């Protein structure tokens with residue numbers, strides 16, 4: 001089990017914000033981001049305004065990237081050092097990784113996401129108006145539109161027909177990233193501002209061949225780098241005059257919000273079930289039910305686990321494993337420091353706070369045969385230990401039969417291991 005790790009990054013004031021006299025209302029203190037409400041704080045105390053002047057949010061990482069002169073300034077290198085290292089070390093261990101950037105348009109999502117690439121094979125897609133487009137399809141651009149999302153029973157959701165590109169070095173990854181981004185931008189010139197309305201997912205498939213217990217084995221992990229559309233597009237009032245585009249962008253982002261809050265709620269239900277079961281008297285069933293209803297043994301009502309509507313949008317469907325599934329996930333919430341973005345900043349930080357509660361279930365993506373061999377070997381060891389303890393205790397002939405069955409089981413498992421390993 002692993003919680004989604006959440007980082008917040010505050011970018012510099014933009015030229016426009018500076019020109020408009022933007023006041024800096026966000027501040028970072030170690031792992032805490034604080035937002036000041038200038039409307040409240042500029043009034044004298046006696047007005048009795050009950051709204052909070054400063055709201056503080058705690059995260060796993062907080063980056064102050066407002067002014068390079070500042071001693072606490074977090075450069076791109078500092079961010080990569082933390083998040084990039086987490087991404088790469090997780091993938092190297094065989095975990096799926098997802099790093100996604102969330103925040104209002106122009107808050108620095110793309111800036112933060114670019115530059116963590118490594119590895120073996122990659123693909124790059126864009127979700128625009130709930131349609132999936134291949135950003136790296138070189139021949140017949142028309143075919144790159146409208147790809148279908150499907151779901152593999154073990155590997156999870158994927159895009160059918162998405163082109164895969166084998167890479168052998170960092171430069172090639174960068175070139176593919178640039179090519180995909182250029183395709184996004186070309187499309188953006190046809191559809192005004194398309195890049196901030198679309199979501200882009202750059203995936204690195206990282207496969208490693210290793211020798212485990214003298215057996216050749218493979219771990220295959222995925223690194224998803226997700227650049228989302230501006231978060232303000234999830235706001236119905238923002239989108240009301242942009243019927244189709246707005247509604248669709250809205251759909252993916254709104255569904256993402258629903259999925260995040262349902263998962264966060266379920267994680268709380270899960271934790272309360274766990275504390276209830278550990279508080280209950282020993283000897284009972286300590287398993288946590290996947291759905292609970294009615295009254296708990298502790299006396300209080302236990303809430304039912306919410307249904308997670310992953311398939312309600314293409315984005316959440318494709319990110320299913322990254323949100324509550326088999327992935328270590330990091331969310332970077334990007335914000336502007338300006339007072340003019342107060343509402344968006346507060347809403348982004350609330351969103352990020354809720355994402356912090358999501359519990360994922362990452363596991364090393366082990367080769368199925370190697371896993372089976374490992375399990376059989378573990379069973380052989382267990383059986384041998386049992387056999388030994390019988391022999392040591394020198395049980396009577398009553399146990400001879402059991403002894404024979406154990407030996408038979410060990411032999412059968414040894415044979416299975418031999419078949420799985422193939423001719424040596």
Ligand SMILES: Nc1ncnc2c1ncn2[C@@H]1O[C@H](COP(=O)(O)OP(=O)(O)OP(=O)(O)O)[C@@H](O)[C@H]1O
Pocket residue numbers: 010011012065103104105106107108109110111112195196228229230334
């Ligand atoms: N940490 C930062 N340091 C310096 N400049 C930054 C930083 N973050 C963002 N910027 C600058 O701010 C501008 C907007 O950033 P960016 O394009 O990454 O925003 P975005 O959130 O991806 O926007 P959109 O949702 O429209 O795609 C860019 O000019 C970028 O160079």
